[in-house]
Amino acid sequence: LLNHLTAAATVSLDSPADASKLEALVGSLGALPPVKSGYAVNTVVKLTVPIVADGRVIGFVEDGEAASILTRRLRSCKVDENFSTLPSYTEVSHIPRRRGGPYAGVFLFSSPARLLRRVKWLRAGSAGVEESVGPFEQIHLRIRSAVRDDDGVEEELEERFSHEEVSATGILSVLASLTPFSDMNQSPRNMYQCQMGKQALGTPCHMFERRSDSKTYRLFTGQTPITRNKVSQDPLGIDVFPNGINAVVAVLSYTGYDMEDAMVINKASLERGFCQAFIYTTTVVDLDESAAGKEKQFGCPEENDFIGRDGLPHVGAVLKQGDPLYAVTDDIDDGENVMRRTKIFHHKAMETATVDQVRLLAPSTGSENRRCRRAVIRLRYRRDPVI
Template sequence: MEIRCPDGGDGGRKKEFPATHEEIHPTAILSVVANLTPWSDHNQSPRNMYQCQMAKQTMGFCGQALKYRTDVKAFHLQTPQSPIVRTATYKKYHMDEFPSGTNAIVAVLSYTGYDMEDAMILNKSAVDRGMFRGDIFQTECIDLSAKRTENVPEIFAKSPLSRDTDNVIDSDGLPRVGETVVPYEQYYSIYNTLTGAIRPVRLKGTEPAAIDYVALNGTN
């Protein structure tokens, strides 16, 4: 049995006898999130606890297969960055593959009073250029069998007489990928096979949305 020191050193071990085990480092008593806080031994204990709570809630890079995932809601930071100061745990757990923040230049000074307590003043030009900008991916499942009121089959279809929604609704009645939909705008339509009526469905909510991906799942 070859044991490596907890600081990662080999202690003069030869390459012919690589380490098979490693001593537990004293920081293993802390969680992974707590180990990501640099110079935690120079902070008050409550501040380290606050940092752990904030780090768990931050918007970052939640997954590398985000294009193929169907989470109910996922938050994604557009321009994540690697921290300037990091701990050994950050490299050990490959946290650069899932970055969780952006480096910012902070000026600590007394200005207008709008930066009291936990508040801060952001540079408008930096925000306009994309600082701290993120996306919210939300999956909407449309079940036609649950939407019908009678035992009448319904399918996705688009009215040939409607030209106002050509840029949003595709020829099959489903949303067009890549288009932006504003609240209360039609983004898909349902065709009743018995009456021939086409019922458009409007976007709910208060914010515009971009159609990222459309997938079909059915038995027919």
């Protein structure tokens, strides 16, 4: 199973609860004090389960109904706004003793940097009271959905649930809450869409012209969705970073058209930019990287369609495999004459690219040569749908 971080999850920031006060609290609720040493240790451990607060044993309680009652009393103290000994951000979890199951006990967690989310505790009254639960505590609770059918079945199962979701979308992550009509889809398909949504990073940033990432994907014709979930699309500001395109889908289920895992795209739509995307790659050229590069400099004696006299490519030039990318000149001393040599570096990728941007950088720290020694060349590759 996959665990998704809910969109409404928060992080606990407060200090841990006082362990001595917690020990006094569980003692007042009927728990046995922690046994330090002696013969009584084995006897207590066999008949009871430990009460652990932030990794420290603060008491023991009889396994079974007594541990369940203690857990409910601690939860009542937790949701009481006037009770400060047990903070509201504390996890209270009871793990009963089962053969082959996890370690039994009553566990309290109040340390910072824990994930929490809000649910309703039904035992506190008919309407319930909201409380914060953590990931360890959640797996041992019975939490029902906020939306229930009036078929009488759930009334029979009412006693099985201890908590209720605050909202119908309370369990959904940011990605899952963006899927429209998720209750009309199979659950595996909703999970699959979460995976695909993470990969569909159409607009990762807005400063494409000022960034020099090694590789960046950009959806050029991104759109905001027409069918949208109001509770998440607008509050989270997803429209600012569009990652998809609205499409009209037609299905023909007759012989000859029943293709599996295939589709037909309108040719006119492709020609007008449907699903058009780019990948930006950055190449950093530093002439000071090698010891023999002190005499090197950018330059090309003969200007061509790809490289200027400065040795750098023309912005907008279309490069195929083997085309010149940039040129470097240096001096060769054979003992009699000093000759100027030009070395041209070529575009090695098999895919056709376009020179999107050329930047000149300041010399490296400690370089004595104040001329341009470093350059950043950004190439743009088209990513159109391939049919």
